[in-house]
Amino acid sequence: MAMKPEDALQAIAAARGDAVCVPTMTTSPAWRTIAPDDLSVGCVGFMGGASSLGLGLALARPDRRVLVFDGDGSLLMQLGSLATVAGAAPRNLVHFLFKNGVYHASGAQEIPGGGGVDFVAERARAPAALAALRGGADPRRAAHGSRRQDAHDGGHGHAVPPAGGAAARSAHRGLSGEPSSACVRRRGGDGGPRLWRRACARGDWPRARS
């Protein structure tokens, strides 16, 4: 079932708690309206970097949950980041993918493969992702795919499917152990501003102050 991105973001905002959020591209303006706080780090100046930026935040701050709001066109620019995230396996990172099949900001040109790209095998996983956001359940280990235990932080919960599955079907496993990439079809909306916003976290992140 398709959702409007604003609806998905509203639902996430209601459940996020004190999570640090990393919106990118078309989710950025909507998120700024929905959650105009200092716990968001916009990632628009280097397209495709949201998941990696979120990974860095999650690794640096294992005590905080980090939510990435990625776009399908953006993700395709650094698809390998899914493997890097899976390898690092931070338990505090949830990666949402907003799938509209186009580069919206530049005029809605289709992404390679267009609507045929199936990023997540089970598309309507938004409810599971939101359940993961709300926490509560202990993470369950992924049942299959490559996974490396994080030797230092005990992190687990991210996995990629076994070889043979399309890379784009990589399913990040969230806190509940369920795939937490929420595929949301976007219809309309504003383009994101081309700027790097850095205004994360409350007082205890002195480096975030510019």
Add this chain to the structure above:
Amino acid sequence: MPESIPAPLIIDTLKDTFRDARAALAAEGVRPRHEHLGWILSVPDTHQKTVLAALDKERALRVLTCSTEDEANAVAAGLWMGGEPFVLMIQHAGLYASINTLRGVAMDGRVPIFYMIGLLSREKDKDPRESRHSMVRYCEPLLDVFGVPHARLEGPDDVHLIPEYYRLAQKRRGPAVVLVGLETS
């Protein structure tokens, strides 16, 4: 004549650099959230392979291997926001591949990213700018175009440049680079 730098010397220097960085963070009131000293963000570089191999046995430094240098830059930004020391260990070809991200993150985003970049195929008897390999020859001029400060590690006596350029990145709130002149030993 340039000399190869032993991996243990580089690793010990990085440890000292990160210790100093942790102390500076502590002075800012940032409490450590990890046992280790800092992060090595790597897209494996043949030129620095002995360092990467030795890092496998290091518990004080954490290595995160990234798929691309673009990713490594973005991960670095997140680590920096979270108050973690790090270095990017990449190759000149990776610099070329990720120059837009360096611009967007380290320069426009003003993230202090310290890079160790291997000059793979650099001839021992030539200045890199006179190399017959374009990937060696264009590295320093490219950094100059972007106004990125850089220095060359031409032997063990030059490892003091590692903490110096790390601190320079912090001070400038931007990129700073040391180029590894010869393959590490």
